[in-house]
Amino acid sequence: MKKTVIARLSVQKESSEQFLIHAKKMVRESNLEEDCMTYRLYQEIDVDTEFIFYEEYTDMKAVDTHNSSNHFKEFISQVSSMLTSEPIIEVF
Template sequence: MKKTIIAQIQVKANDVEKFIELAKQMVKTSNNEKGCITYELFNHIDSKGRFLFFEEYTNQEAVNYHNTSDHFHQFLSDVGNMLSSEPIITNY
């Protein structure tokens, strides 16, 4: 069964450019994962530091693979201090 994840991220103003650089690589790598239908990043029109990841996977196994991948854990480590609040993550 298809799985969708929406992750809302708030980035500190001083870190936006670096976050975008890291997020672009994350999007590219994630889109190449087996079972990933789409992995996209959106920037809020009125807030430079507000982002939304939109992720679709073929099934829960693909989500599990993504969540345990080295590139995902490296991304979390790299951007952790850039966030101004806890991400809001919704699973469908």
């Protein structure tokens, strides 16, 4: 059954550009995953430090595979210190 993930991230203002460099790589590599249907990054219009990852996968196994991938782990380690709060992640 298809799974959708929405992840909301708040980034420190001084880290926004660096965050985007890492996020663009994350989007590229995630879209190459076999069971990833969609992986997009959106930036809030009025608050340029707020981002949303919108992700669609074929099933929960594909979500788990993504979350254990090297590019996911690398992204988390690179951007964790740039965040102003814990990400809000919803899976539907």
